[in-house]
Amino acid sequence: MLEKIYENVIKGNIAGVTEGIQEALAANQDPSTILKQGMIAAMEEVGRRFENEECYIPEMLIAARAMQSGLSILRPRLIQANIEPIGKVVMGTVKGDLHDIGKNLVGMMLEGVGFEIVDVGTSVAAAQFIEAIETHQPKFVGMSALLTTTMPEIGTTIKEFQKAGVRDQIIVMIGGAPIDQKFADEVGADLYAPDAAAAANKTKMLL
Numbered sequence: 724m725l726e727k728i729y730e731n732v733i734k735g736n737i738a739g740v741t742e743g744i745q746e747a748l749a750a751n752q753d754p755s756t757i758l759k760q761g762m763i764a765a766m767e768e769v770g771r772r773f774e775n776e777e778c779y780i781p782e783m784l785i786a787a788r789a790m791q792s793g794l795s796i797l798r799p800r801l802i803q804a805n806i807e808p809i810g811k812v813v814m815g816t817v818k819g820d821l822h823d824i825g826k827n828l829v830g831m832m833l834e835g836v837g838f839e840i841v842d843v844g845t846s847v848a849a850a851q852f853i854e855a856i857e858t859h860q861p862k863f864v865g866m867s868a869l870l871t872t873t874m875p876e877i878g879t880t881i882k883e884f885q886k887a888g889v890r891d892q893i894i895v896m897i898g899g900a901p902i903d904q905k906f907a908d909e910v911g912a913d914l915y916a917p918d919a920a921a922a923a924n925k926t927k928m929l930l
């Protein structure tokens with residue numbers, strides 16, 4: 724069943740992914756195993772093929788669509804029902820960057836441990852983050868960047884938080900494939916996590 728999900732995410736076959744997930748859930752397969760071994764593993768393989776020029780942007784895009792559609796089915800299973808929010812998190816992908824699968828996953832995992840998520844979307848400029856901070860008064864602001872060309876936008880946005888006087892009222896957490904702890908230290912982020920599960924653990928511990 725996991726193999727079926729994996730293959731169909733790579734092929735971008737939404738119906739196949741949906742069917743695979745429904746079968747796996749009906750067979751009591753753990754949703755986080757479906758996510759990690761069926762879906763994330765498939766996106767990693769798509770990334771590997773793209774790097775080796777074995778597939779191109781259209782294939783990457785249809786795989787991403789199938790992944791997003793699968794995530795919408797898994798979402799309720801990953802999020803525990805009926806929990807009071809333990810804090811608010813504003814989440815977005817930085818300006819110039821349209822990758823949102825990782826951000827969405829982090830959001831879901833955070834929801835799963837009890838946070839309320841305010842998703843501000845993709846290609847979010849510093850001013851939009853600041854507006855969301857002022858409107859929603861979150862404890863955490865999560866920024867995602869998947870491109871080496873958009874990584875610096877994280878540092879720029881943190882500087883804008885300082886200028887706007889909101890830096891001290893929030894905990895800034897960052898992530899995305901090219902991000903590491905060293906970069907987080909350089910730009911003055913409070914928290915870095917390599918994946919969605921670590922993000923949920925670290926955030927809850929900090930709280």
Ligand code: B12
Nearest residue numbers: 770820821822823824825865867870871898899900918919
């Ligand atoms: C799917 C995909 C796309 C899709 C995105 C669809 C979508 N809705 O997101 C599309 C086709 C649109 C796309 C476009 C492009 N892409 Co692209 N894409 C990918 C791919 C294959 C997978 C990314 C993904 O979803 N991974 C799965 C998720 C689950 O992993 P993740 O994002 O890393 O997130 C996890 C962690 O990083 C972390 N995390 C993420 N965010 C956050 C935030 C916080 C706060 C925390 C704590 C943690 C955290 O937790 C997440 C979950 O565990 C990667 C390859 C790869 N191996 O990453 C390339 C990749 C990122 N893309 C790449 C490129 C070059 C592009 C384009 C420039 C291509 C082009 N020439 O047009 C455009 C850029 C468009 C733009 N302006 O953003 C390059 C980047 C290279 C680089 N050095 O910068 C990669 C690495 C491919 C490659 N090997 O060359 N892409």
